[in-house]
Amino acid sequence: MLSSVLLTAKNDEGLKSKINCMLEYMTRWFSANGLPLNMEKTNIMEFTSSYHQNEAFQIIYQKKIITGTNNTKFLGLELDKNISWKNHVQKIIPKLSSACYLVRRMYPCCNLNTLKMIYFAYFYTVMEYDISFWGVSLESKRIFQQ
Numbered sequence: 001m002l003s004s005v006l007l008t009a010k011n012d013e014g015l016k017s018k019i020n021c022m023l024e025y026m027t028r029w030f031s032a033n034g035l036p037l038n039m040e041k042t043n044i045m046e047f048t049s050s051y052h053q054n055e056a057f058q059i060i061y062q063k064k065i066i067t068g069t070n071n072t073k074f075l076g077l078e079l080d081k082n083i084s085w086k087n088h089v090q091k092i093i094p095k096l097s098s099a100c101y102l103v104r105r106m107y108p109c110c111n112l113n114t115l116k117m118i119y120f121a122y123f124y125t126v127m128e129y130d131i132s133f134w135g136v137s138l139e140s141k142r143i144f145q146q
Helices: 012-032 086-109 112-128 138-145
Strands: 058-061 064-067 071-074 077-080
Touching: 012 058, 077 086, 086 112
Parallel strands: none
Antiparallel strands: 058 064, 071 077
């Protein structure tokens, strides 16, 4: 089961307090529903601008230290704490390169309809997936230049 929570606070102490309360609530909810909360797979990411860099974010919950991460994978998207999409773009460029290679290799022996099916199956699906989230950025422009 995949869960995500988005919390906001005016300062780090308020955020840590909210995170601890939410972890306690989630632990009780998971337990009541016969599910374990896997702390090894739990990620905490503090979203910040690239101008506001601070030290590593840490939470202590049930005598375990949960250290904030700079990037994580969520529903196939590579998110980073600056929301720059650099990691996501780097992840999909090889997939798009493979799709381009496949279309080039199949071009001499396939008709236009088959090539369109290959394009939509291998290239378009990668490009279309959550493009509305990452939109136009410096990193996304790299994809269209490949």
